Amino acid sequence: MKQDVKKIIKDSLSANKQSLLEPECKAILSGCGLPIPRSVLIKKKKEFETKAKKLTPPYVLKVVSQDILHKSDIGGVVTDIKNIKELNNVWTKMVKNISHKMPTARIDGFLLEEMSPKGVEVIIGGLRDTQFGPVVMFGTGGISVELMKDVSYRLAPLDKKEAIEMIREVKGYPLLTGFRGSKPADIESLSEAIIKLSEILIKIKDIKEIEINPLLVYEKGVAAVDVRIILNPDNE
Template sequence: QAILDKALQEGKSYLAEFEASEVLAAYGLPVVPSKLVTTAENAEKAAHTVGFPLVMKVMSADVVHKSDAGGVILNINSPEEAAQAFKQIIDNVKKYQPDAKIEGILMRQMIPDGEEVILGLKRDVSFGGVVMFGLGGIFVEVVKDIAFRVAPLSKEESADMIKDIKGAPLLFGMRNQPARDVTALQESIQRLSQLAEECPQIKELDINPMIVLEENKGAFIADARIIL
């Protein structure tokens, strides 16, 4: 609540990944260790603390498509590489969008491969907080394979929400593909439901993607944003 209230007092209507992750972590959602740095020297010092391999990405409300701007670098494996990546990202973004206001560079530990899903919430005038869940990638973009529920959600409703989508077999295991940690995913949906109930300041929240690992290995948020 304090993070959201402070943002509103400062006139912000948008929280990018770093600030959004602080809100999500406060509700027990599975964020990955990260740090926001503003110099190459700080990036070099912070690298070991965050952990390897790293992804580094530009934090700027002005840069909508970070990858197109050259604002994302993956698989960084040393402090020296982190310092170089910082300089490269700043240079790329300034060339791509000279007037962009850069808040810093986010350093985050990379997440192992898994099944990508999306989670979100929207504030509806009639129903209040509405929670959204679906598979990521082509499933959300083309097939529109998404389920919605009005918060708050019970444990059973969270489980049903996962089963409702057409792509659910990909999470439960099929054709020699491993089952994913559906329990961790279900817990995340419930925590998001709680956040929807307790934080009316949030108009919209997107977690895209969350990476769901194999059974008993968890699920982790790779990117998120909040609109106030």
């Protein structure tokens, strides 16, 4: 595990944070070997053009704030931004929406990412159960998780055999095997992502909950598009 990961956790606990900001979450994933979209953190509007040129459009723009848990509800996430001119317009509108809907929210910046290609959406996560300890969850993405509760669970740590069993248990498994003529998804990389998430829970006891939703699974590889991490300040 990289020193940067330990520093993020230590600094956040020292600041009495209960959860991490998205750039911090993704830095932890990257430091633990999980693929994330290329991104830059922008603090001021005048930085947009210079920093945006480091990435390849289309872009995704997200507000970064400890006070805003559901960014989409207040217009704090915009996808498929095609160029820098459009990006400037999106930023102006986003700031206006947030100022109107959550005027007291503290804005820590804006996360600009390269928009990930479409893939099979799944969710992987874990929590620290008071009785059983670290528990890992896998499920198909979108409405399958919300409506059908299409998920499987295992105790951490887990090995490759257990990770693949988790994947095959859910009703949405055919979506990963080439449903309706689509190409089969990379089960190998998906199982590795589940194992790495279980290792995060085992190694970083200051993490209480972690959820990657969605994790996009491709013909080759995966990408963690959204992630949230809740801290465990008492290390219970």
